[in-house]
Amino acid sequence: MASIKDVAAEAGVSAATVSRVLNDHPSVSPEARTRVLAAVEALGYRPNAVARSLRTDQTHTLGLVISDVMNPYFTELARAVEEEARALGYSVIFGNADERPDLQDHHIRTLRDRRIDGLLVSPADGGSPLMLDAVRAGTPMVFVDRWIAGTDVPVVRADGREAVRDLVAHLHGLGHRRLAIITGPAATTTGRERVEAFREALRAYDLELPDDHIGQGDFQAESGRRATERFLDLPEPPEVVFAADNLMALGVLDAVRARGLRIPEDIGLAAFDDIPWFVHTDPPITAVAQPTRELGRAAVRALVDRIEGRAPKSVTLPARLVVRRSCGEPAPERSKP
Amino acid sequence: MASIKDVAAEAGVSAATVSRVLNDHPSVSPEARTRVLAAVEALGYRPNAVARSLRTDQTHTLGLVISDVMNPYFTELARAVEEEARALGYSVIFGNADERPDLQDHHIRTLRDRRIDGLLVSPADGGSPLMLDAVRAGTPMVFVDRWIAGTDVPVVRADGREAVRDLVAHLHGLGHRRLAIITGPAATTTGRERVEAFREALRAYDLELPDDHIGQGDFQAESGRRATERFLDLPEPPEVVFAADNLMALGVLDAVRARGLRIPEDIGLAAFDDIPWFVHTDPPITAVAQPTRELGRAAVRALVDRIEGRAPKSVTLPARLVVRRSCGEPAPERSKP
DNA sequence: TCCCTCCGTGTAATCGATTCCACGAGGAGG
DNA sequence: CCTCCTCGTGGAATCGATTACACGGAGGGA
Numbered sequence: 001m002a003s004i005k006d007v008a009a010e011a012g013v014s015a016a017t018v019s020r021v022l023n024d025h026p027s028v029s030p031e032a033r034t035r036v037l038a039a040v041e042a043l044g045y046r047p048n049a050v051a052r053s054l055r056t057d058q059t060h061t062l063g064l065v066i067s068d069v070m071n072p073y074f075t076e077l078a079r080a081v082e083e084e085a086r087a088l089g090y091s092v093i094f095g096n097a098d099e100r101p102d103l104q105d106h107h108i109r110t111l112r113d114r115r116i117d118g119l120l121v122s123p124a125d126g127g128s129p130l131m132l133d134a135v136r137a138g139t140p141m142v143f144v145d146r147w148i149a150g151t152d153v154p155v156v157r158a159d160g161r162e163a164v165r166d167l168v169a170h171l172h173g174l175g176h177r178r179l180a181i182i183t184g185p186a187a188t189t190t191g192r193e194r195v196e197a198f199r200e201a202l203r204a205y206d207l208e209l210p211d212d213h214i215g216q217g218d219f220q221a222e223s224g225r226r227a228t229e230r231f232l233d234l235p236e237p238p239e240v241v242f243a244a245d246n247l248m249a250l251g252v253l254d255a256v257r258a259r260g261l262r263i264p265e266d267i268g269l270a271a272f273d274d275i276p277w278f279v280h281t282d283p284p285i286t287a288v289a290q291p292t293r294e295l296g297r298a299a300v301r302a303l304v305d306r307i308e309g310r311a312p313k314s315v316t317l318p319a320r321l322v323v324r325r326s327c328g329e330p331a332p333e334r335s336k337p
Numbered sequence: 338m339a340s341i342k343d344v345a346a347e348a349g350v351s352a353a354t355v356s357r358v359l360n361d362h363p364s365v366s367p368e369a370r371t372r373v374l375a376a377v378e379a380l381g382y383r384p385n386a387v388a389r390s391l392r393t394d395q396t397h398t399l400g401l402v403i404s405d406v407m408n409p410y411f412t413e414l415a416r417a418v419e420e421e422a423r424a425l426g427y428s429v430i431f432g433n434a435d436e437r438p439d440l441q442d443h444h445i446r447t448l449r450d451r452r453i454d455g456l457l458v459s460p461a462d463g464g465s466p467l468m469l470d471a472v473r474a475g476t477p478m479v480f481v482d483r484w485i486a487g488t489d490v491p492v493v494r495a496d497g498r499e500a501v502r503d504l505v506a507h508l509h510g511l512g513h514r515r516l517a518i519i520t521g522p523a524a525t526t527t528g529r530e531r532v533e534a535f536r537e538a539l540r541a542y543d544l545e546l547p548d549d550h551i552g553q554g555d556f557q558a559e560s561g562r563r564a565t566e567r568f569l570d571l572p573e574p575p576e577v578v579f580a581a582d583n584l585m586a587l588g589v590l591d592a593v594r595a596r597g598l599r600i601p602e603d604i605g606l607a608a609f610d611d612i613p614w615f616v617h618t619d620p621p622i623t624a625v626a627q628p629t630r631e632l633g634r635a636a637v638r639a640l641v642d643r644i645e646g647r648a649p650k651s652v653t654l655p656a657r658l659v660v661r662r663s664c665g666e667p668a669p670e671r672s673k674p
Numbered sequence: 675t676c677c678c679t680c681c682g683t684g685t686a687a688t689c690g691a692t693t694c695c696a697c698g699a700g701g702a703g704g
Numbered sequence: 705c706c707t708c709c710t711c712g713t714g715g716a717a718t719c720g721a722t723t724a725c726a727c728g729g730a731g732g733g734a
Binding site for chain 1: 719720721722723
């Protein structure tokens with residue numbers, strides 16, 4: 001692979017001049033410029049990003065540590081992050097933590113070893129020493145979706161409070177009174193917040209949220225299945241289950257189907273996170289939709305602001321309720337008569 | 338951030354010795370080794386991967402250029418690739434080509450600029466000059482899922498021929514005779530092969546595949562919708578539609594639902610690629626399942642073999658039919674009486 | 675005419691590692 | 705006791721870029 005010296009030789013100038021042309025430094029004569037450009041063309045020269053990074057201490061690469069790639073919500077987030085990063089001239093290295101703090105640490109470590117310019121994290125836990133080290137060491141960082149308290153890292157996230165209130169209003173309007181929730185890990189902010197928002201919304205209708213109506217989940221399908229089975233074994237099972245993410249909703253579907261029960265006739269279902277497939281499940285699922293792409297874009301912008309010396313700002317975007325049929329009473333349909 | 342010199346100073350040895358300890362070179366005295374290790378610990382030193390890469394000409398990074406991240410099949414593939422790569426000591430940089438050749442080229446270019454050790458590609462087209470350049474330049478490469486003829490790049494893929502035969506047998510057994518297919522882009526091998534396999538399987542039952550029963554799709558949901566509408570507008574619409582990927586199957590679902598028709602009563606549906614959600618759609622969808630994780634792992638192993646100087650081998654794994662209810666006649670269910 | 679300034683360019687240092695080579699000490703063998 | 709080999713170590717070159725600095729020549733002002 002041709003190096004800058006080869007180009008310099010071909011163009012009959014020094015490597016310094018080639019570098020100046022490539023970084024369009026002002027003081028290069030027009031003749032030198034054209035000769036260099038011709039040599040670059042002739043050799044198909046491409047600057048070695050590794051060497052450049054070593055010298056400039058910039059990799060133009062961002063790290064994204066995501067809790068679970070198989071979760072469509074995070075997939076969409078990742079896609080949006082990559083798009084915006086590309087638009088701003090950055091590449092992205094993804095790390096899939098699979099909700100495991102040890103894997104999360106692994107990725108943070110290797111990403112920092114590679115001297116990425118900044119880190120986008122959706123923490124799987126309350127913050128490992130390693131992550132806090134990274135923050136303290138001054139690695140530019142932005143939290144997305146989930147965050148860790150007690151740091152001054154900017155946070156880009158959705159606020160579901162309003163949408164959860166709308167959901168409870170919707171359920172109450174349909175006559176449901178015994179509502180249950182399957183939460184995420186208490187170590188995650190989203191795990192805690194979503195129960196809190198739900199509890200608060202219930203309070204407005206003088207509804208209770210007894211402990212046996214709170215299923216402890218981990219944002220994975222299997223935990224949704226287990227929690228649902230426990231609900232169904234209750235002497236008086238809940239009328240509606242609210243899953244705090246889309247994968248656990250899948251688990252609910254599984255469990256309900258395994259017992260030969262039907263949604264919404266036997267039990268209702270709602271989910272946090274809306275994804276394309278929810279339109280096509282049996283039945284279509286009512287969900288709280290996050291502005292996922294905007295979150296991804298905003299997160300990258302905040303991180304790049306931080307990297308390039310501008311003040312990054314935290315962003316909170318509203319989520320909204322999308323009513324479908326999984327809690328009873330069909331949403332208006334446009335089917336032909 | 339501490340460098341090797343800082344460690345050397347702290348340990349009272351030269352940088353060369355530190356390097357030797359870290360790469361466990363045999364000739365280092367035990368005392369020097371412990372002093373260096375202590376200094377590394379004390380300073381929290383981590384080698385700069387950028388500098389190391391410049392010197393050794395190895396980045397321990399693979400590039401994965403995928404046609405569409407939002408497609409669950411590729412997501413699963415990406416996950417498997419990252420897992421296996423991690424196990425072998427490599428990181429992965431993903432590039433999402435979104436089925437666009439220009440984006441694919443962009444990613445190949447920036448990945449090569451970053452001097453990735455090898456490239457895993459699922460080509461969105463028949464091979465751009467840039468991709469062929471990369472092959473000719475000797476960049477270690479492996480094609481996964483899709484491939485490009487006329488290169489000696491190893492290919493890791495699934496063979497769906499047998500499973501498609503099983504599918505046609507299944508459909509024929511259910512009494513269906515007018516079968517249609519929605520294909521992928523003719524520029525992709527999977528786009529072409531799947532029609533070919535289908536056509537061949539039909540021939541065994543003396544069934545025709547008239548042109549108006551071939552919908553030209555592009556592996557995206559919208560094209561599945563459009564093709565289905567055209568099928569439904571036919572004087573005698575097909576009895577079953579076979580979508581050549583899971584996203585186009587989603588489009589079929591959309592189109593059928595929009596007309597107020599039902600699956601499988603009014604029209605049957607089968608898909609290439611099985612994904613978790615197909616169990617939960619209305620109705621559950623019959624699909625040809627690829628051994629996605631094994632493909633991902635095998636692809637990484639082949640690529641790493643190539644990188645590390647061993648002879649890489651192409652791998653073809655069989656796909657298999659998973660029968661559900663979307664073509665009629667329920668599959669055996671374990672629901673309680 | 676002389677001097678100062680500015681412009682274009684090349685030389686060399688630098689980033690942080692790895693690795694070749696040389697050197698001194700110590701042990702083995704003659 | 706001398707020679708030779710091995711072992712542990714440090715010095716210095718190297719990877720491919722960027723960039724501070726020096727230098728020569730041209731041009732302008734006094």
